[in-house]
Amino acid sequence: MIEFQNVTKIYPNQNRAALESVDMTINKGEFVFLVGPSGSGKSSFLRLILREERPNDGRIMVAGNDLAKLTNWKVPALRRKIGCVFQDFRLLPSKTVEQNVAFALEVIGKPRRFIKRVVPEVLDLVGLEGKHDRMPDELSGGEQQRVAMARAFVNRPMILLADEPTGNIDPATSIGIMKVLDRINRTGTTVVMATHDAAIVDSMRKRVIELEYGKVVRDQNRGVYGQNY
Numbered sequence: 001m002i003e004f005q006n007v008t009k010i011y012p013n014q015n016r017a018a019l020e021s022v023d024m025t026i027n028k029g030e031f032v033f034l035v036g037p038s039g040s041g042k043s044s045f046l047r048l049i050l051r052e053e054r055p056n057d058g059r060i061m062v063a064g065n066d067l068a069k070l071t072n073w074k075v076p077a078l079r080r081k082i083g084c085v086f087q088d089f090r091l092l093p094s095k096t097v098e099q100n101v102a103f104a105l106e107v108i109g110k111p112r113r114f115i116k117r118v119v120p121e122v123l124d125l126v127g128l129e130g131k132h133d134r135m136p137d138e139l140s141g142g143e144q145q146r147v148a149m150a151r152a153f154v155n156r157p158m159i160l161l162a163d164e165p166t167g168n169i170d171p172a173t174s175i176g177i178m179k180v181l182d183r184i185n186r187t188g189t190t191v192v193m194a195t196h197d198a199a200i201v202d203s204m205r206k207r208v209i210e211l212e213y214g215k216v217v218r219d220q221n222r223g224v225y226g227q228n229y
């Protein structure tokens with residue numbers, strides 16, 4: 001599903017590589033935690049998968065596409081296969097919960113009938129039944145992140161990328177967020193989550209890939225967070 005072959009990324013005017021000779025394969029349906037100190041390359045890894053950045057060297061395959069060969073006009077189609085969730089939720093403040101999720105389908109031209117049917121289904125999946133008409137500022141942080149997950153998943157992407165999704169959420173609420181990500185993963189969606197949340201990684205025992213100075217220093221099945229960063 002995601003394959004990095006000897007990938008190196010050096011940002012302009014930087015003398016150190018953000019990612020250096022990274023080789024890894026993430027298979028369909030896997031749940032992977034990406035851990036490592038601040039600046040170790042986790043966000044760069046996610047941005048390369050989205051083709052928001054391009055590598056200086058190596059090859060990246062995502063959902064059967066060689067990203068170097070993908071023409072610019074095909075990039076939106078690639079990104080439609082990839083849902084994203086961020087630490088800061090990124091909801092539209094003037095739209096309701098339901099409208100925020102529906103909007104993700106409207107912009108890709110889905111019919112209204114379809115939108116009316118699938119939006120309530122996905123809001124149930126993330127545990128937001130009864131909150132469809134709330135505005136984002138009437139929700140807790142955990143609920144806002146559930147909206148963001150519903151929006152990322154409503155199009156049933158093959159891959160879900162999460163960049164510190166529990167970073168702004170208290171530990172008790174984070175458990176609920178992880179249950180939703182686990183539920184999404186069980187539908188067959190590949191999940192890659194960058195995190196500094198040791199308690200979450202240790203409790204879920206999924207594959208853990210650790211980066212340090214842009215290199216993979218650990219790749220462990222049913223892994224733990226490891227040392228504290």
Ligand SMILES: Nc1ncnc2c1ncn2[C@@H]1O[C@H](COP(=O)(O)OP(=O)(O)OP(=O)(O)O)[C@@H](O)[C@H]1O
Nearest residue numbers: 011012014018036037038039040041042043044045
């Ligand atoms: N747009 C950019 N321009 C220049 N350097 C960058 C850019 N983005 C990231 N870097 C550098 O690349 C390295 C890796 O950064 P990256 O954001 O991928 O790390 P990270 O592991 O996600 O960190 P954090 O845990 O703090 O989010 C760092 O040295 C960072 O300063």
